[in-house]
Amino acid sequence: MVSCSSPGLTGLPGGGYPQKVMSTIPSSPTPPSPSRPATAVILAAGRGTRMRSERPKVMHPLAGRPMLRHLLDNAEQVFDHIVVVVGPGMEDVAALAAPHAVVVQADRLGTAHAALQAQAYFGTGDVAVLYGDNPLITAQTMRDLLACRRQPGVGLALLAMRPAHPGRYGRVVTQGDNVVRIVEWADATPQERAIDLCNAGVLCADAQDFRRWLNEVRNDNAQGEYYLGDVVTQAVADGVCVRAVVASEDELRGINSRAELAVAEASVQQRLRHGAMERGVTLVAPDTVFLCADTVLAPDVVIHPHVVFGPGVTVERDVEVRSFSHLEGCTVRQGALIGPYARLRPGSDVGARAHVGNFVELKATTLGEGAKANHLTYLGNAQVGARTNVGAGTITCNYDGVFKHATVIGEGSFIGSDSILVAPVTLGAGVITAAGSVITKDVPDDAMAFGRVRQQDNRAGYAKAFRKRLMTAKERG
Structure with missing residues (x-):
């Protein structure tokens, strides 16, 4: 069914409404032709x-x-x-x-x-x-x-x-x-x-x-x-x-208020979800998935509940997007695994069979084929090589307050948990960074990088004595 729009739309400089024109055009309709412009x-x-x-x-x-x-x-x-x-x-x-x-x-x-x-x-x-x-x-x-x-x-x-x-x-x-x-x-x-x-x-x-x-x-x-x-x-x-x-009311719905805009959004989402499923996409809980008009989902993609797609997203075959993930302006290659709780921001490209896990955010980052960033990580303006594993808590420090800088990580590298990569910096292929390192200099192929303060000697029995002092203080109020 059709919806009508409220009157009052408007148009051309200097134009008052014209005076009534007496026309000599015949009143009979012009003969129709399918080839007419x-x-x-x-x-x-x-x-x-x-x-x-x-x-x-x-x-x-x-x-x-x-x-x-x-x-x-x-x-x-x-x-x-x-x-x-x-x-x-x-x-x-x-x-x-x-x-x-x-x-x-x-x-x-x-x-x-x-x-x-x-x-x-x-x-x-x-x-x-x-x-x-x-x-x-x-x-x-x-x-x-x-x-x-x-x-x-x-x-x-x-x-x-x-x-x-x-x-x-x-x-x-x-x-x-x-x-x-x-x-x-x-x-x-x-x-x-x-x-x-x-x-x-x-x-x-x-x-x-x-x-x-x-x-x-x-x-x-x-x-x-x-x-x-x-x-x-x-x-x-x-x-x-x-x-x-x-025609249908949903199709021809007029939008004149925020409430009508919300009703129209619901109608559009239903169309988009239905279209995706018709093309072979699995939406586990369709009403909880929000798509954009330009979202491209290939057959055999699986979308779990509560996933949001912003503009400019392309997802290739056999990708699984787990719950509470947000994707915008990115490409996800065949067989990749996204989420749960992942955020892919504009300019990101996730390679085939790569993993982007929970509470991982990518911005303007290329994640190579088979690469993994599974936990608690921010990768911005980065190029991550194939089969590289990025440990939990890794951050690329890409912004100095004025400019964005690039981080490059070669293939087959292992970035230890809680590593801080201060851009601009390049790590070669096969590199290992020690957990908790702050990396400020380039690292050559197959090198192991340490960028952390050396641990002091252990103090035997100190932990036990420390706990005893605390408990005594607690008992005394």
Whole structure:
């Protein structure tokens, strides 16, 4: 089912709303053709007042990427051209929309006004108007919308839904199979508010017809805005057949608040988890695993409960990620074992059959094939050779307060527990560092490095006498 986005998105400098244009364009719909070009106009100028945020609404993330990017990714699979309508000062939104055309709506006068700002980009084919805060519309639903519009005799197609709680969505008024009107909730009668078919706000029509209808929209309504839904009224007045494509509420959900963003996130996560399992990934407790839109999980990967994937993660076959691990911006090669309680930060590359164990953190580090760092370790800006074992409590001191420095460890080395490797430093192949060492100088191949204070002589009987003094002091209070 389809969710509708709230009105008020905006678009182009210097533009007041145009005067009504009397057109000589015939009212009959343009004959459809599958080969006709198609243009998507995405309205993305909403300030997101209900988000209580300085960030533009469409820049809020879903599954690790801005909601506008989700919509663009799907639209790029369907439409020949895309133009994004933004508001003044939304340079970050414009940058995200690149390389697609961008226009600015200087005055926020409603959704029809916003769409009109992009009319120079409509071209000669079909035009669909989408909303940046309806980011979950699939490519297939967009194709269905175009296919509906291109049926013989159909001049305008729209997306609609039957949500569980219609709330303040605009209602779609129908007669038989045809749509006759869209009424906004604020303007609806009690009888109209009882209609369960709701407007998703997405329309598709021939470019010339769309231009004309947008120019004819008026703002004589409760909000004093130019509603895109009134294009339906213009089309019906022209005797054009208007049809609705009904899609799911989860897919077409509008996002106007933090609460709605959380509901949409849950929906996206369900999609991503289902997709991963369909591709052969084992999610032991799916609802506890959080993925990003770009997470790549190969078949035969096993993900245990309570694992979080940030952006930019690729996991190859036969990897096991144990509970309470967090991965971001990293690659995990075939057969590796991660966690529990591991953290892989951006720039890390874990080699085939390598181990990253509990409370181990990697940052910008390459762990060679078969290498192991199993306990309580931080490796930053490091290159660790194949088959090297990094003991518990090892730290690469990579940051001097201004610059990051590299640590290089050769193949087959053994880094003793509680070793401190002060970068920049290079340890050759086959090196052993004594437990508790602070290594500040390069170590050649096959050498053993000691970097700790020598233990003083043992004091015979001192521990027993020390404990006796303590117990006596305790007894005396």
